Amino acid sequence: MKVTKPGVYDSIPNDEYHADPVPNGSLSVSGAKTLLDAPSRFQWERTHPVYSDRFDLGSVAHALVLGDDTVDLVEVDADSWSTKAAKAEREAARERGAIALLAKDMRRVEDMADTLTRNEQATELLTLPGKSEQSAFWIDERTGIWRRARFDRLPDGDPFIIADYKTAASARPASFAKASADYGYHQQAAWYSECAVALGLTEVPSFVFVVQEKDPPYISQVYQLDDYAIDLGHRLNARALDIYAECVRTDTWPDYAPGVTTLTLPTYATRAAEERIAS
Numbered sequence: 001m002k003v004t005k006p007g008v009y010d011s012i013p014n015d016e017y018h019a020d021p022v023p024n025g026s027l028s029v030s031g032a033k034t035l036l037d038a039p040s041r042f043q044w045e046r047t048h049p050v051y052s053d054r055f056d057l058g059s060v061a062h063a064l065v066l067g068d069d070t071v072d073l074v075e076v077d078a079d080s081w082s083t084k085a086a087k088a089e090r091e092a093a094r095e096r097g098a099i100a101l102l103a104k105d106m107r108r109v110e111d112m113a114d115t116l117t118r119n120e121q122a123t124e125l126l127t128l129p130g131k132s133e134q135s136a137f138w139i140d141e142r143t144g145i146w147r148r149a150r151f152d153r154l155p156d157g158d159p160f161i162i163a164d165y166k167t168a169a170s171a172r173p174a175s176f177a178k179a180s181a182d183y184g185y186h187q188q189a190a191w192y193s194e195c196a197v198a199l200g201l202t203e204v205p206s207f208v209f210v211v212q213e214k215d216p217p218y219i220s221q222v223y224q225l226d227d228y229a230i231d232l233g234h235r236l237n238a239r240a241l242d243i244y245a246e247c248v249r250t251d252t253w254p255d256y257a258p259g260v261t262t263l264t265l266p267t268y269a270t271r272a273a274e275e276r277i278a279s
Contacts, residue, residue, distance in 0.1 A: 006138040006199065008154065010131055013070055014059075015097050017135045017150050019049075026137060026146035029191040032240035033184040039243060043253040056099050057109060057214065058167040063099075064113040065165055066132040066152055072098035075106045108214075112167070115218040122210045122220050125163040130155040138198045142238075143245045149195045160202040162192055164209050171211040171221045185209065186225050190233030 001012060003021045012021060020026055025046075027035075034042040063071040074093040078086035080102065093100035101109070117123050134154040140147050153163045168179060180186055189207040196205040207230075212220040225233075247253050265273075 003137050008199065009135045012135040014133065022137060022146045022148065026148040027241065027244050028148050029188050032191065032237055033187060035240045035243050036236060038256050039247050039253040040255045056101060057105055059099055060101055061109045061112050061167050062152065062165055064109055065116055065126065068133050070133070072096065074098050074100040075103055076100050077103050112212060112218045116212055116220050119220045121222050125161060125208060125210060125222065126153050126165060128153065128155045128161060129157055136195050136199060138195060140241055143241045145241055145245055147195065149192050151192065159206070161206045161208060162196065164188070164207070166209055166211045167214050168211050169214065171213045171219050176211050176223055180225060180229070186229040186233035187236050189225055190230050191237055194234070194237065
């Protein structure tokens with residue numbers, strides 16, 4: 001499928017979305033974050049996609065929690081991926097676009113999905129009237145760049161609350177605040193809000209994260225980033241779009257920075273060194 005008109009599409013499989021169905025390419029929030037790191041890395045990853053199975057458990061949890069029956073799941077009856085038979089079954093699943101999990105891990109995500117239903121607020125947010133796994137495409141008004149986003153749950157009325165499901169090692173407030181900074185979740189919240197406004201879905205979007213731990217007792221918590229974090233996300237997204245537009249215009253994808261860069265040691269290192277000198 002090729003996307004040539006802005007809008008929301010509900011018939012695009014996850015793998016086709018990530019392969020980018022826009023003929024001349026579009027920018028996702030994950031791509032925007034990579035561009036801010038190094039444009040050369042973005043270009044390399046775009047032209048040399050590498051499959052990683054470290055996201056499989058989270059992807060399957062998404063499918064079960066959001067009721068996405070378009071995801072092809074394969075349960076492998078093995079204790080680990082160490083045997084040739086298990087590896088072969090996993091590779092066969094990947095070749096047809098399916099996700100394979102060990103039986104023990106499948107039970108794990110089933111328990112996660114079941115446990116999440118006991119969090120009434122999280123369940124309500126993830127089942128608001130609307131549709132799950134919606135792909136959206138739009139043209140950035142300022143730069144003319146095609147952009148894309150894939151919503152876990154896209155509501156179709158009031159309240160217009162965009163809910164995004166995350167699995168995490170810890171759902172503690174301090175842990176998720178750090179994860180938000182490390183993984184750019186504030187950029188994601190801003191990016192998806194920008195999408196909703198650009199496509200005329202709402203004038204004032206709200207964005208929340210439903211976070212669930214991957215280990216028993218599978219604790220879950222709902223979070224909303226503050227206004228400063230969202231504003232920072234908007235500004236980072238704007239900077240990434242500018243970088244992308246310039247890279248496309250010049251067909252140049254630079255590394256971290258040109259020339260010689262002068263570095264300052266981290267504060268913790270200089271403090272420790274000073275303490276050693278004074279002792």
